[in-house]
Each structure stands twice: as C-alpha cells, then as structure tokens.
Amino acid sequence: MRVLVAGGGTGGHFYPALAVMKELREERQGHSICYIGTGRGLESEIAPRFDWLEFKTVNIRGLSRRNPLGFLKGLALLPVGLIQALTVIKRFDPDVIYGTGGYTTFPPAFWGVILGIPVLTHELNLKPGITNRILSRFVTKVLLSYPDTQNYLTARDSEVTGTPVRKEIGDDSGSANPESFGLKPDSPIILLFGGSKGSKVLTEKIFREFDKRSNKSEIPFQLLIQTGSDNYVQFRERVRSLSSESIALVDYIEEMGKAYRMSDMVICRGGAGTMAELVATAKPAIVVPWSGAAENHQFYNGKYLEKKGAAFLVSEEEWTDYPLFDTLTDLFSSGDRLGDMAEHYRDMDGGNATREVVSALKDTISEGELC
Numbered sequence: 001m002r003v004l005v006a007g008g009g010t011g012g013h014f015y016p017a018l019a020v021m022k023e024l025r026e027e028r029q030g031h032s033i034c035y036i037g038t039g040r041g042l043e044s045e046i047a048p049r050f051d052w053l054e055f056k057t058v059n060i061r062g063l064s065r066r067n068p069l070g071f072l073k074g075l076a077l078l079p080v081g082l083i084q085a086l087t088v089i090k091r092f093d094p095d096v097i098y099g100t101g102g103y104t105t106f107p108p109a110f111w112g113v114i115l116g117i118p119v120l121t122h123e124l125n126l127k128p129g130i131t132n133r134i135l136s137r138f139v140t141k142v143l144l145s146y147p148d149t150q151n152y153l154t155a156r157d158s159e160v161t162g163t164p165v166r167k168e169i170g171d172d173s174g175s176a177n178p179e180s181f182g183l184k185p186d187s188p189i190i191l192l193f194g195g196s197k198g199s200k201v202l203t204e205k206i207f208r209e210f211d212k213r214s215n216k217s218e219i220p221f222q223l224l225i226q227t228g229s230d231n232y233v234q235f236r237e238r239v240r241s242l243s244s245e246s247i248a249l250v251d252y253i254e255e256m257g258k259a260y261r262m263s264d265m266v267i268c269r270g271g272a273g274t275m276a277e278l279v280a281t282a283k284p285a286i287v288v289p290w291s292g293a294a295e296n297h298q299f300y301n302g303k304y305l306e307k308k309g310a311a312f313l314v315s316e317e318e319w320t321d322y323p324l325f326d327t328l329t330d331l332f333s334s335g336d337r338l339g340d341m342a343e344h345y346r347d348m349d350g351g352n353a354t355r356e357v358v359s360a361l362k363d364t365i366s367e368g369e370l371c
Helices: 011-026 043-049 066-092 106-115 130-135 147-152 202-210 231-241 256-262 272-281 294-307 325-332 337-341 351-370
Strands: 001-005 032-037 054-057 094-099 119-125 141-144 159-160 189-192 221-224 247-250 263-269 283-286 309-315
Touching: 001 011, 001 066, 001 106, 011 032, 011 272, 011 351, 032 043, 032 066, 043 054, 054 066, 066 106, 066 189, 094 106, 094 351, 106 119, 106 130, 119 130, 119 351, 141 147, 141 351, 147 159, 147 337, 189 202, 189 256, 202 221, 202 231, 202 325, 221 256, 231 247, 256 272, 263 272, 272 294, 283 294, 325 337
Parallel strands: 001 032, 001 094, 032 054, 094 119, 119 141, 141 159, 189 221, 189 263, 221 247, 263 283, 283 309
Antiparallel strands: none
C-alpha cells in the first residue's frame, strides 16, 4: 500500500499523522509512505529523522482572515503549492491520500479528488476548519475525532475514529522520574505547556501568581513548564530570581509520555493534539484556548472537555485575573476531586484511534478495488 499523508505546520496536525505513519511502518507489510508538510513547521525538524519516510514540502500558507496582507500572500502561494503537490503525487503514485486537516492538506486532497485517488481527511477538532468543510463534500470519507462534528459537515461518508496519538503518550509502563527534571517525587506536579512552541501567556501567569505569594515555600505543588525555545532564556532568568524549587523549566520535552505520567494535572491550550493526549492519559486539566486559533476551534475543544467534567475552561480574557494558585490549592486539598475529573475521561476513550484510521485506509482501498 502506497500512502500519501498530508498535514503539518503545528504539532496538532503533525503528531496524529506521525502516529498513523508509525503504525503503518510497524505492520511490516512493505507499505510505502510519503509525507507532505511545510518547510517551516514542526514536521520539518522531526520528519527527516525517519529514514523510512519520504518527506516532501510544499510552499503554502494559510489564508489569514485577520491580516489582509497575509491573506493575499496565502492566495498567491496557493497555485505554487498545488503544482508542487501534483508533482509529488505523479512521482509517488499513491493508492490513498490521508490528510489531518489544515491548509497543507488542501493541495494533495484537491488533486486526489481530481485524479480519482481515494482521499480520507481527518477533522481533529470538534468544530471543523474551512479546509475540511470544503473538502468534506468531495473526498471519499471524512474521519472524525468527535461524534458531534458531524453536525458541522456535509460529507458523503464519515466515521468517528477519535484522534491518533503517539504510542508513548498512552503507554503507562516505564518509570517517570521527577528528579530528572529537578523536582521532588513526593509533591504533586502540574505540567504546563502551550503546544510544541510553548506559550508566553500561560507561563507569564505563573510568575504573576508567585509574585503575589509572600511565602513561596508554602505552595503545595510543583510546576514543570515547557516554554518553547523562543522564551526559554527569558523565563530561566525569572526562575533564578524567584529562588524557588517549585518550578522546573525546559524549552522542549522530548518524552511527553513520561511528563504526562509523572504529572497530576495539566495546564494547556486547546489544540486538537493536546486534547487527544489528555483523553489518552486521563489528566485533569485547565484549558486556556488560544484566542488566535482559526474560527475559535480551541474554545470548542476545551468546552467539550469541560462539559464532560474533565477540565476547567478559562478564556484568555479571564486568564489574567483568574485565581490560579487558589484554584489549584483547593483542588489538591479537596479529597479526590482530581480523581473524579480523571474518571470523566472514561466515556471519551474511543479505543485505538490510530488502528482505526489505518483500518479505514485499507478498507477504502479494498472497496475501490471491488468497484
């Protein structure tokens, strides 16, 4: 089976695609896999590490609706991206195309529809973006992470699979040592990150909360913060000025599975990949959606977890004045409140989403061969 996978720009699009590609690789059935991404996103750093993966880039940008100049740049690059994607498709000759959404999916999916190649797109968010809303009318099948997403799409065929996550995320085996991050093993740990690039907004809040505390040693929890490479040096100096042993700062966490396992709670954004990881690890969370996300999709993702009782949803507007440390202190001192939140993830676990996506790819090819 020759599979062309598309998506990227952010970890939310790339990591689900990577999970599917690794699953195909581990089947050892001689599958050929080609991945189309951007030359700027996270995939440009990680995809080249896998020698079994053919990695190609297209020069394309999103059509920004907030920035007129950005919209025009994206529009001008669209024909370029379409030509580059067609070149890849002609050379690779895929049996099926799988896209995880976003603007990088559009060119190969477009040509797949035109050329009669089976195309499966995956809507990873609760509320679909414009790319998948357009493509859903024409592609062979739309895979969904949430059942409610069917209300927003007009699709010829759809299937709820959940969101693929890396095996190491859901793996609860192996030790996760807090001391390797400079944290104590006998005190609760909160993991804070804003996606692969970190979040200045989320991290700044922590230091404001510390500034309010006269006795910083009385804080009943610890924080493991992923800042992203751009903000690491700045925040490292601020940690040093606090002289607190309650914060461990890293620019990037390579083994996120271990970070999840040793954490009792998560503070994060509302991206699709992060939401799937919370479900896979059943971690109580405070979700602060990024206000710049297209069509506010992070808000709807976080709202879904809040309705299930697994997370608190706090808007960026509320975040500045949100009583974060008071809320966390109450949570860690109120019996098994965190355990109750974790239990609410049980009815959201759809099984092995990665395996279901691979099965959907194979079934689509088999149905095409029978027609």
